[in-house]
Amino acid sequence: MGKRILITGGAGFIGSHLSRELEQAGHFVRILDNFSAQVHGSRPERHDTLAEVQVGDVRNREHVKLALNGIDIVFHFAASVGVGQSMYEVRSYIDNNNLGTATLLQALITEKSPAIERLVVASSMSIYGEGLYVTAEGTVIDKARREVRDLERHDWEPKGPGGLPISPRPTPETKRPELASVYALSKFDQEQMCLMLGAAYKIPTVALRFFNVYGPGQALSNPYTGVMAIFASRILNGHSPVVYEDGLQKRDFVHVSDVARACHLAMQSSQAAGHVINIGSGIQYTILEIAERMARAMMRPTIRPELTGKCRIGDVRHCFADISLARKLLGFEPRITLSDGLRELTDWLSRQRAIDKTKEANAELLSRGLAI
Ligand SMILES: NC(=O)c1ccc[n+]([C@@H]2O[C@H](COP(=O)([O-])OP(=O)(O)OC[C@H]3O[C@@H](n4cnc5c(N)ncnc54)[C@H](O)[C@@H]3O)[C@@H](O)[C@H]2O)c1
16 A cells, blocks of 8 residues: 655655655655755756655754654655765754754654654765775774875875775675764764664664765756766866866765665665665776766767866775675665666756856865865
């Protein structure tokens, strides 16, 4: 039987895809979204969905109470999403992400009777900081860090004990968090607050740690989030994608339709309750390769990535997902290869216009000493 589902932040990139996935499966979907200008522009387009759209703020108790009326399942996605920006818009990130989550949870535990059947909260790979590494002897290093003096010498790779080389490995959920930005701190607070109160009030709760999500619908004019969207916005405007360090840092890119499916599975799997689960593709690419492949896919092969040799404070060198737990608990298997995903993204991009704000966003970081 169809469920009645609320998605906070449901008008955003991942929320829109999830909303369509759930509608197609026969569920009723309501969206609570404040259509933040940074994501949607000053004149948001009409939202392309069958969902019931409630324009409102997750920090507002009345809006949340109204949004929860008759709801069985909640996906909590509403958040400010930008690692670099969170390092100077501190109050706004903590206000939106932490207070928003606290307001939702307060309503769930004091107003919602009977309790909802499931809460799924969007967390992030950013909470890991550096991913997992091993030494040449196979010793696991789960707190690799980079020193500013090494970064200033363009010595980009984290080192093991005694300065010896270490190699990155897929990062499992058991890797200890190393919070390197206000955004990461707020995402960790969001997931832990949901899991803690979920356990205390018997609300089956799942936290999904998304890796780098990409696909059609990501905000192209938001220079603070989504490396592929940021590169696309540069290339669409005839400019080089701006790549930090030497471009050889590795990430895990997962297609938004795979993420939407993982969310759908997380709402159904009884084994998933109480867990944090990585959602990625399980495959790693360098940022440089992504920039080059995007330029080729967008038929602009002469546009070469611009390597800045600069580094953002708090950026990690390598982090990509171990998705064994998602396979085990959710039966999740990524379906979209990077080649297919890039083809589909390029098709969508050919119908888009983007305002390229990359230079302003990067200048903001440099002027504050947040990029060196
Ligand atoms: N996109 C990624 O690669 C990625 C990776 C890791 C985690 N996440 C997490 O997934 C979730 C969704 O991300 P996304 O990429 O779709 O971001 P997005 O910016 O496209 O969507 C977020 C939505 O939340 C809304 N919103 C923000 N503050 C709100 C508030 N106070 N009240 C109501 N609505 C509010 C925005 O208007 C927007 O529509 C976020 O929680 C994000 O932290 C995303």
